[in-house]
Amino acid sequence: MNESAWKLFERVAADYDQVAPFFAEFGRAIVDVLDPPGGCRLLDLGCGRGALTAPALTRGCAVTAVDASPAMVEHLAADFPAARAYVMDVQALDLPSDSFDLAVSSFVIHVLDDPAAGVAEAYRVLAPGGRFVFTGGSARTSNYDRGVQPDPDAFPLGRRLDALFQEFAVHLPPNGGMGRPVDAAVLLEEAGFVDLREDQAEVRIEFRDNATLWRWAMSHGYRAFIEDLPEEHHREFHRRVLELPAGDRVLRRVTGIWSGRKPA
Numbered sequence: 330m331n332e333s334a335w336k337l338f339e340r341v342a343a344d345y346d347q348v349a350p351f352f353a354e355f356g357r358a359i360v361d362v363l364d365p366p367g368g369c370r371l372l373d374l375g376c377g378r379g380a381l382t383a384p385a386l387t388r389g390c391a392v393t394a395v396d397a398s399p400a401m402v403e404h405l406a407a408d409f410p411a412a413r414a415y416v417m418d419v420q421a422l423d424l425p426s427d428s429f430d431l432a433v434s435s436f437v438i439h440v441l442d443d444p445a446a447g448v449a450e451a452y453r454v455l456a457p458g459g460r461f462v463f464t465g466g467s468a469r470t471s472n473y474d475r476g477v478q479p480d481p482d483a484f485p486l487g488r489r490l491d492a493l494f495q496e497f498a499v500h501l502p503p504n505g506g507m508g509r510p511v512d513a514a515v516l517l518e519e520a521g522f523v524d525l526r527e528d529q530a531e532v533r534i535e536f537r538d539n540a541t542l543w544r545w546a547m548s549h550g551y552r553a554f555i556e557d558l559p560e561e562h563h564r565e566f567h568r569r570v571l572e573l574p575a576g577d578r579v580l581r582r583v584t585g586i587w588s589g590r591k592p593a
């Protein structure tokens with residue numbers, strides 16, 4: 330994908346997380362893990378339609394939410410008026426230094442043109458002792474680190490989808506698709522964070538049928554991959570999604586939750 334990622338999200342904002350609540354479920358699970366106290370000054374970086382903002386507000390956090398996509402921010406502001414919502418590039422925040430207790434960024438850092446700039450900005454705006462937390466796209470997971478292999482039969486839909494993406498990736502042009510793996514520990518350490526942690530969150534989303542699964546795939550970052558396929562492979566990919574086994578309806582995904590603390 331040659332355009333910046335937020336432009337794709339601008340195009341899909343009306344459908345984003347509306348076909349299936351994939352990101353909302355992750356947001357709830359992630360905020361449960363973080364367990365922020367009421368009154369916490371929380372910054373949601375690349376907030377989308379509010380997957381993290383919503384559960385943070387429920388817990389009484391004072392939420393500032395920013396996203397480069399004006400359509401995403403418009404939806405969030407309409408749905409969650411208690412949050413302060415701004416159109417902003419997370420790589421160059423127009424926010425004062427040392428002003429948040431917790432900065433969270435779910436499924437954003439790995440799609441940035443310059444992930445290190447996004448992490449450096451999170452560091453700058455956090456108060457000393459504050460924590461930055463992000464998910465998505467890390468090349469390092471505890472499973473890799475510990476050599477644990479996932480059970481190949483336990484969650485077939487996710488495995489089948491991954492295999493399909495892998496098979497079709499050879500047809501992408503250079504720089505096709507969205508996002509690149511990042512090394513969470515390196516990013517955090519290079520920005521100055523200490524006391525690194527890794528937690529996990531899991532979601533299980535049930536899809537009514539493969540047509541719904543396809544609509545979901547086209548409503549978020551997968552769309553960049555699918556649109557970047559040459560026409561004949563795009564059509565073939567679509568056909569293969571529609572032909573996935575009918576009994577296989579639950580998508581289970583696990584993400585690492587990487588975080589570090591700004592020294593006090």
Ligand SMILES: C[S@@+](CC[C@H](N)C(=O)[O-])C[C@H]1O[C@@H](n2cnc3c(N)ncnc32)[C@H](O)[C@@H]1O
Binds near residue numbers: 334336398442
């Ligand atoms: C996969 S979505 C995640 C949204 C939300 N965090 C969630 O969990 O649903 C990625 C989001 O990052 C935003 N984004 C991408 N590049 C950005 C940038 N440079 N600055 C701010 N937001 C950006 C996109 O517009 C999109 O809303």
